[in-house]
Amino acid sequence: MKIGFVTEYFPKSKEMDIKGGAEVAAFNEAFYLSTDNEITVLTSYEEGMERDSQIGNIKVLACGKKRSYTQKGSFKNRLSFMKSAYDVGKKLNLDIIVGYNFITYVSAWKISKKLNIPCVARYHDVWINSWIKNVGIFGIFGEIIERYLLSRNLALIVAVSNFTAKNLENYFPKEKIATVHNIVEFNNVTSEKYNDTTISCVSRLVEYKRIEDLILAMDILVKEYPDLKCKIIGTGPMEEKIRLMIHDRSLNDNIELCGFVEKHIDVLKVINSSSIFCLPSEVEGFGIVIVEALGCEVPFVASNIPPVMEASGEKGGLFFQVRDSNDLAKKIKLILDNKDLYEKLKNEGKEQYNKYHGKYIAKKLENLYKKTIDRYNINK
Template sequence: MKICFVTEYFPKTESLEVKGGAEATAFNEALQLSKNHEMIVLTSLTDGMSSEYEIKGIKVKGCGRKRSYGQSGLFRDRLSFMYAAYQEGIKMEVDLVVGYNFITHPVAWKIGKKLNIPSVARYHDVWIGEWIKNVGLAGITGEILERYTLSRKFDLIVAVSFFTRRKLEKHFSGEKIAVVPNIVEFPPFEVEKYPEITISCVSRLVEYKRVEDLIYALHILNKDYPSLRCNIVGTGPQESHLQKLVEKFDLQKKIKFCGFIEKHEDVLRIIKSSHLFCLPSKVEGFGLVIVEAMGCGVPFVASNIEPIMEASDNKGGLFFNVQDPQDLADKIKVLLENKEIYIRLKEEGQKQYQEYKGESVGEKLEYHYTNLYEEYNKKG
């Protein structure tokens, strides 16, 4: 088949610079499917990016006005991208089109309708009724777009988890929903652990990721564990607020804001060099970075929300009550003081990581897409 992915962002080089789960998923899945199919990706034209290029055999086309990376606001830029991606998409000869987030789902659907080909939505989470709570007033646009998306007759929605599937079933026919997890795979590598006990956190710095709860927990632990350190990888609108909180607790020498790390392999090195990983988020569709931590052999402490617990199969780490810094601090303390628990979680996490290897997940996607394509053509 000739398959088109529409994703808001995509790596520019083989260094695989990615900033969020949706674009990491799009790249990993395009790479797996490219083994047997021709892959074309429509994405935003970003700074330092050619309008057309090829990466690992995947053809990429930058669309719309040149823009910087961003996950909120940027309405005009996003509208420009959506329109330009649609215009590019309807010129192509492709057999199937897949959208990867709330911005690209409607674009993929409209391309599918125009070209009379199957359209697919790759779905990470459902935020209907939650947009404003999660991102503020800027979420109004997301609310409108997602309601529009789920009122369209997609030929298939592929959810990343059963948690997401259950939320989708409230708005879309369950017969047209498949569940295929994200691909999480990277080559083995060796690093030295940081000399002092270190926690790593990789997250967009937005309110619903609750990174501030980790800072509060570190403040609680500071008296008993003065040598404890933390590396926070990521950027976002809450960065200034979080830095002020660190200053308030006089933790500037204990907590480091690493900003955006361009090479994903360097992010993985930070995780693997750490002794613990933390994901305090109150909203996730899958929890990809938790699986990466398990693959690095680093036990985690994460909020007890369903998608993270599903992705990990309740293995590889401990779960704290969401938005409860004291419980987070207590769970970190358990791992710091109990070597047997730490080793058990490390071993079971590495075993669970094997479930997300690219070849296995790629075969599941190929099965669904091939069946969809064949059934669509039978109908004429």
């Protein structure tokens, strides 16, 4: 098959210089599907990229004006990218086109109409009626785009979780929705454990990720564990507010904001070196980083939201009541104080991680895409 991917961002090399979950999904799926298929990726033109490049068997076309990574705002640049991706994509020879996030779904749809091929949306989460709550007033544009997309006659939506698939049924025909979990796979990570007991967290610093709950939990825990450390990887608009929270609570010696870590392997090393991983988010489509923690055999504490519980199989960690920093601190303490529980969570987590290997997931996607192309061609 000749498969086109439209993803707002994509790594520049196999070193996985990736910023977010949608980009991780796009890269992993492109990598495994490229073994037996022709994969062409349309993505943003970032610093250090060529307009036309190759990563293994993946052809990467950088579209639009040179732009920096952003997860919020920048509407003019994002609209410009959407148009540029369409202008490049409409000239390609493809059998099927796949969009990977809200910025790319519309471009993929428009390309599919021009080329008369099926369009697939790889769907991470449904935010209808929640856009403004999650990202602020400018979320109205996301609300409009998502409602527009789900009113289109897409050939298929592939949700990353059963939770997302169920939510989609309120807005899109059930018979054209499938669930295929994300690929989460990496080579064994070699890194020493930190000298101090350390909690790691990998998250964009945005409101719905609830990093402030982890700060408040740390404020509780350091009274009993004064040497406890926390490393938070990620950037975002909440960074200054979080820095202020850390300073006001005299936690500068306990909490380190690591910012953006360019190489994915270095992110994994931080997780692997820590004692516990934490994901306090109240909004997730799947929770790739939780599965990465399972693969590193690092027990986690995460908010009790359905997508994360589904991704983990409720194994390898403990869940706290979302937005409850006291409960978060309690669950972290439970793991810190119970060695038998700690070992149990490590062992069952590794077993759950093995379910997300690339070849297994890619074969599911490949079969779905073949069936979608055949069905589309019959109905032309």
